[in-house]
Amino acid sequence: MRLLVVEDEARLARALQRGLAVEGFAVDIAYDGPQGLELARHGQYDAMILDVMLPGLSGYQLIRVLRAERNWLPVLMLSAKDGEYDQADGLDCGADDYLTKPFSYVVLLARLRALLRRGAPERPTVLSVGDLVLDPATRQVQRGDAEIILTTREYALLEYLMRRAGRVVSKVELLDHVWDAGADSAPNVVEVYIGYLRRKVGREVVETVRGAGYRVAEA
Numbered sequence: 001m002r003l004l005v006v007e008d009e010a011r012l013a014r015a016l017q018r019g020l021a022v023e024g025f026a027v028d029i030a031y032d033g034p035q036g037l038e039l040a041r042h043g044q045y046d047a048m049i050l051d052v053m054l055p056g057l058s059g060y061q062l063i064r065v066l067r068a069e070r071n072w073l074p075v076l077m078l079s080a081k082d083g084e085y086d087q088a089d090g091l092d093c094g095a096d097d098y099l100t101k102p103f104s105y106v107v108l109l110a111r112l113r114a115l116l117r118r119g120a121p122e123r124p125t126v127l128s129v130g131d132l133v134l135d136p137a138t139r140q141v142q143r144g145d146a147e148i149i150l151t152t153r154e155y156a157l158l159e160y161l162m163r164r165a166g167r168v169v170s171k172v173e174l175l176d177h178v179w180d181a182g183a184d185s186a187p188n189v190v191e192v193y194i195g196y197l198r199r200k201v202g203r204e205v206v207e208t209v210r211g212a213g214y215r216v217a218e219a
Contacts (some may be wrong), residue, residue: 001025003115004048006062007056007078016049019105033057038067040066040073047115049108052079056101060093063194067094067125074115078103083144094125129216132205134162143201153178161206161216170213192212197203 003025008061010031017027028043033054035181039064040048052059063075075097077090082100090098095117097111118169127134133145141148150158156178163171171190179189195212198206207215 001046002028002044003045003047003112004028004030004036004039004073006030006054006059007049007051008032008053009051019024023109031055033059033062037062038045038064041069041071045073047074047076047112049076049078050095052077052081052086062087063090063094064125074118075113076108076111077110089137090123121169127159127165129162129165129218131206132201134159141201148200150197150200154200157193158197158201158216161214165216166218167196168209168212168215173213203216 003020005013005016006028007016008031009027013029013031017029020027028039028045030039033056034053036048036050037055038055039045040210050059050063054062057065059077059079063077066073066075075095077095077098079086080088080101081087087098087100096111096115099108099111125135125137129134133142134140136159141150141155141158157174160174160178174190182219187199194206194208205216207217209215
């Protein structure tokens with residue numbers, strides 16, 4: 001397994017390289033953001049350990065660029081920024097896991113192994129179908145240049161459908177995943193909210209598949 005470590009603190013980077021080599025990994029090091037981005041783009045890596053505060057390009061910026069380019073390299077973000085919002089920002093940018101410094105090397109290895117087991121399935125951070133774009137990090141929805149204002153329930157419904165674009169989703173599945181247990185649980189509430197959603201995003205976006213459910217068609 002080949003890993004990329006992007007870390008500007010040289011002693012830590014070399015310590016990680018030595019420790020991971022003992023575990024059987026081949027490890028390359030980048031000491032700044034631009035170099036890390038170049039290696040991540042063109043190297044054949046199984047995962048990347050990425051610092052947040054880097055010269056030239058931050059870890060947040062680096063991972064946004066990779067995900068925008070549809071590069072799904074598994075990323076474990078490593079940072080001294082330990083606030084809950086810092087961690088949320090890292091994960092929303094497209095990181096697969098976030099570990100704060102100082103860290104346990106045993107835990108780092110365990111999380112790295114978990115990442116490698118999962119592999120690198122496609123997981124875009126911004127959802128798009130045609131000219132309809134939904135950003136889960138900012139909860140903004142746009143169609144073309146126009147922003148669409150949705151209620152919390154409408155947003156949750158649209159996000160669930162867009163994450164399954166091209167697939168028929170039944171009313172029961174929508175009730176199970178978009179509605180709280182026992183709240184507005186009658187199947188016809190799905191039809192009502194689908195109607196609300198169509199009026200805002202366009203009737204052609206959400207298709208009805210008779211007897212089966214609803215589908216947001218892939219572009």
